[in-house]
Amino acid sequence: MKLPQLAIKNYLFVLTTIALAVFLGIRSFNTMPRSEDPFLNLPNYTVVVVYPGASPEDMEELIVDPIEEVIGEIDDVTEIKTEIADGLAVIKVEVEFGVNYDDSYDDIVSEIDKIRPTLPDGIIQLDIDQFKPEDRVAVNQFALVSETVPYNILNDIAEDFEDELETIDYIKKVEIEANPEEEIRITLDFQKMSNLDINLGMVINILQSNNLNIPGGNIKAGNIGFNIKTSGNYESLEEIRNTAIYSDENQIVYLRDIAEVNFDYEESRWIARHNGKKAIYINVTQKRGGNIIKLAEEINKTTTAFKQNLPNTIALETAFEQAPAVALRINDFILNLVQGILLVGIIILIFLGWRSSLIIMVVIPLSILIALTVLDLSGYALQQISIAALVIALGLLVDNGIVVIENIVRFKREGFSLMEAAAKGTSEVGYAIISSTLTTILSFAPLALLESGPGEFLRTLPLTVIFVLLASLVLALTFTPIIASRLLKKGKEKKTPLVTKKLNYFVEKHYSRLLNFALRKGTLVVLASFGFLIASAALFPSIGISFFPTADKPMLLIDVNHPYSSNIDHTDKTLRYIESVLDTTGYVKNYTVNAGHGNPQVYYNRIPEEYKTYHGEVLVNFEEWNPKKFYATLQSLRERFASYPDAQISFRELKNGAPFAAPIEILLIGEEIDTLKSIAYEVERILKQTEGVMDVDNPLSVAKTDISIEINRDKAALLNVPLITIDQTVRASLNGLTIDNLQIDKDNYPLVIRMPFNEKQVLEDFDRIFVTSSTGATLPLKQVASLRFKQNYATLNHFNTNLNTAVTANVSDPDKTKDYMEAIIPKLDAYKWPKGYRYYLGGEYESQSESFGDLGLLLGIALILIFAVLVLQFRSVTQPLIIFSAIPLAFSGSFIALFLTGWSFSFFAFVGFISLQGIVVNNSIILVDYTNQLISEGMEKMEAIKLAAKTRFTPIVLTSLTTILGLMPLTFSGTTLWSPLGWTLIGGMISSTILTLLVVPILYKWLTKNKTN
Template structure:
């Protein structure tokens, strides 16, 4: 190993390079992007198709089936879920992870565009979008609140605030939500039009033709040229009112004679309130790579100045802000990091003295700062995963330094000069620490290749740890010997520290006799180890399995769902009941109400519903995170809401990890809706009778009642009325028909131009009798002569899963950590059910995501083992010695399971991640022990003597590295968070058991399985 010698000879260059990297690291840390959670790059795409008036069956046959057929042919598409309702279809398309998501989006758009011409006329919207976290996740939500100010004025102030906010370089997008669009409404009197013989198509054609601004060209006059201007498009309501439609008996009929023309708002589709008062929202999304802390400071400054300009009747409130949570979480993790550094420093100081401790502790911030620089270059931010990874890596990064320093000190005690001790001590263990670092890296590396939603969530963890370990290795081989050659005492130490003397005494009096006994009676020790392993495995069923834990945030999203035929007013009445409950509940800071729409997306894995009149959502902010008060409040709310009639008021805690539709989701797949309805009813009963399952939702349980307009085609043909004219008249009269946009001179804004009947709120059945349609001869015919109305029960919506019809039964759970257990309790009942031919079920929800993720982690575990084994074979040029080193793994398993059982945490996704990480960590001690034993045998020592010497000399660094790893993890582990504590206990328990048993079992196996002689 020549690197330490090269570093010592070129110490000025090495130190200068490190100083430069530290400077860059400090600047990077100050400017690095910050967020609460990682920005998930999810290969998800959405196609929304709006076809007004179409039934779910018509939407399915005419639109959804053709689109699904072409989309499923796109390469790398893995799943298509479609929800079909009246006039609306939403396709959610997922593709493989780890590929070019933009290319997939382009392929989907191209595929749909190819059949666009084959789809029905009259599609109002066909929008295809790609999921991007930075476009959707709101980091700040303002609410402009007033009980008396009209929406128009609120919207004007919101636009002013939007302009003020746009100066920030950290903002990606600003949107104004829950503000009804103002339109120019032309309320036609169809009876007058019929009396005057004016068909609807004539009104539409006249308005459209008059709203065109065509340049009149130019003329020359002498040396000058003049542009000609026509009268142009409409510029005011008065212009509209004075539009000449036709003439009757020599008199012109103006639009004002047959219609009322006024500004009005569109029919309410999204009603917003803040703390019970009318509100519209201004939501802010952050650019990818932005610093949310600095953005928050800018928002605070801008909004404070803006508040001073508002009239007393309007208040600007903050409905949601992410920055305080980010700041708190980052501060907590940094506090954990510093606590870990202090604990590690104390241990090193106690065992090695202040000079070695100073060298090793100096390596910690150096490694972290340099690693952060690489992390920033890799386009990762400071957030809870990456910062926690620094805490996880804390104990590991000092391992190499401890081994090097301890060996340098040993050489110095043997009489070598400081420079010689630094060179020889580092070189002797150089290959061992390279190998041990590489094995740890290989344990973490496959985690960075996990192509799934959970993989995207945790990817910054293995990347961060790898960067820290590689940097710490380089520093251990270069910076550590340089500092040791200058900071350690030059004269030979006359006395050993009290702690080391005690430790040496323990080694001689306790460990060595036990080691010798183990080498003589190895089977006894091995049997004890196997018994401990088997005993720990029996604990696993009692430990339990969970997926991602709850987010531990003082925030709640309450969903309100009605039967699908419910209007927004009915939904809003239920939301007012929810408000009345929240107003009397302690511990709530504020709440934000949304009727007809979900709240803007404030959490990365909770995607809101879009424009559904039967749906509402309430964002509740609690005063602070106090688990006891939080769960008491949730239990009280659950009891009150469970008894509410005619609506399902439900909620579930926010959870970490990738998004899924519901904790429990059972997809029933088959062709006939009536059969699916019967099966869904039976499955619904299974879920309702099961323990721990709440808020069961069966979309096929309630039929939707519609009023169907039945067109008498024979009469329409007899009266010479075209079906297009008839359909257009019905839409214009009852739903309103947008025919154009007008830019008004007064404010320069565009307004939709909408034709409809003159009803005040919503059309009634009586309004239908006021409508006339013109035939091809210009005659006016009452529309009720050509149509009839009938009440018809229909399915509220139709779902597809991978192009097949399905019914999705969903439910929440009482204890989120037991979702897997609740689901598995239902599976035997589903398997025992008498399924009709060609009908089956599929488990989605958290169970599906968990099964896939744990399966992927299992593959990664095997991959890590194979890679590590291959590296060890190359290093030791042996098959048996890597097997000896691998004996530390089952020893680590024992401690992990015992630690999880005693601490009360379940085996979660992050515990599994900790388990994979443990593999590379626990074998490090074995590598150091086996490698040094080989060196002693090569030097001429007998096998048993070499084992004893190696075990004695490596006892201190092995114990120290294990202690520092454990102590470095303790602050994070004892923080009590459901995300990190299971991972911490997995690592700590595994480190304790593997360290204790490795010092005995590895020597035993080395003696039994190696055929090395002193002449090898």
């Protein structure tokens, strides 16, 4: 290989180029975006429709079916899941990974816009959102708190705070939530209207026409032009009250005569409190590419200044802040990186001396800085995945430098000059380290191609490792020989390091004997290794399988669900009880309560529930992350709330990975809702009888009682009362009907008509509703309609436009979700399913199965790619097979390490498996490549095998040791995300290093001819 010689001759150019790369790396490190988790781009979209007063059946027929139909015709749509409740439909759409997600969003918006005019009037919300955490996840959630100040004043102050925050760079959006909308309410007296022969349609038409602002044109007077202003729209409540509704020869009836006109708040749909006090929220989202640490500093400055001007009756509290956790997480990872560097540096210093170790230690930050430059240019941020990847790559990046330095030193000991030793030593191992680096890269590369939610979450890990390895390879072939030729001591070493002497003694006296025994008793050694693999694999059922682990955050979400007919006040009563318990729990820092809605999204994969009167959620912040205190408190709360009547109170820890509905979700698909109901009961029973399954939720288990207005169509026809008039009048009377919007003092208000209610609506209010016939006559509603109680289903669900229901559950041990499901599936299969009905497994189990299946495929792809590279390098099929023997030997150690440490086989442990196959073959490559060189120089095969094994013993042990030590700080951090991966790699490295030094020589002896081609 000529590259090392060229680098040495052109050292000024090489060093200048590296210096420029380092400068760019330092700049990238200072300016790179920082966040807690990766910015995910997932092909998920949500359509939320709010239509107050509509039953699930009406929502399905009038809104969901038309929307699903047009969405289903869009290319690349793979899944449509819809939940339909009273007045609410949430349609979740998923398209194929890898397509242009923005184009898919535009297609969905365009198709829905086409049918928007055909959807019913009265829809108060139709939102279409793309799953972009940077658009939805709040980096700060503020609570503007007061017990006495009315909502309109709180909202005005919140808007002032919003204006202040929006001046800060890298804030994407500031959103005020949980603030009831102020409206202009016209409460009509239907009885007075009936006495005066004034009908609802007349009032609506007059108010709408009087609120029009039609330009009157312009006229010319000489050289001057004048615009003509007509009556214009309403500008005050008094103008509305003085609207003439009816007139005859004797009198004029004004709106004030038949109605009250006042400012009021919409019906409560979301009640919010912070630490027990009434609140509204101000949520801040961050632009992609921003540095959350610097952003937090600016937000804190603005918040501190704003608080100083608040009255004593109002407080601005921080309900959630992401920046401190990000800073702590990044600092922990950087500390792990520094600890790893020190450990690697110490071991290299002990084995190779200070000059050699100094060269390699310089390569470490150079490789990292170069990798950061490329990562920054690729548009990725500095977050827990990318920083952890640097820690993982730490032990790998020094391997090339160690092999090169060790070989240069060996040539120098043989009498070559520094220049010759640097050139020859690097050239001799050049192709071997290129091949070994390429195989490691190929083991990580498929992970970057994983097209799924977990793949998006993980992507920066393989990319960062690849960038670091490529940088270290280039530096090993150029920078290392240049510096070695100038820094290493000239002449022969006067004194060999003590550790090196001890290691050489071990090689000659012990390893040599063990190697000779292995070569003589090869069959016995190989069979023993195979037995070791089988025994370790037998431990796998005891290890267990989990998916993405918990996030190790001092936060907890408490979900409250009531029977579906429950109103928001009933839900709030349960939340008040939860507050009373939290107030007496010492570990709690603060809490935020939401009735009728989920807490604003503060974590990338925890999407809040939309408006549901029977649902509530509490965000609890604890003082610190202390696993012992956290889980003790969680268990205490579980026990305290377990017996609470008429409510299901469940707990959700924050977890890493892509979002899913629940750990266990069983979708039942069929045509008839009654049949699905009977099946759902059976599935509910199966889940409740499964040990470890808890919080089982069957939406069809509780019937919902509605009041149905039964219209006597014949009588309505005889009295000339159109059906649409009845529907419109009932809606306007009870739920309120928004007829227009108007602006007063630069603020926009909806204009809403409804009946007067002193408290909540009661059945007797139906007697106060009057309808109008086509001839203008008014008559009580009860003359053409009657009330009847009717049981309906609280929610309806669709899966790919088919009717379905979903029975969901939580689990007591998240690491055993797969075990629980494998106990449930045979029972589901044994059930006698009616023809045309089936089940589909969703939730975490679906994500786990899909992701592990994808990882298994990637494992196979990586093996094929690595094998192909080795075939090209060695021009042989048998020698790559020899090298591959290190892989099963590594898996043995991984199983044992996970078993002994108690970690389950998680998604990231599987990632460690895939990574491991490219790492452990490096030792085999170095060993086989050097053996080939010796044989090609004329040495006998057995002599070459023994010499190569003894010569490469030190670099193999040293590279393995540095990889293991580099991983130790991250592994011993005890985090559920990284410890399983670390132990998988460490265990695999230990077993493969020990066994490779014995098994590879045996296989080489058996499978290789005396001469290589």
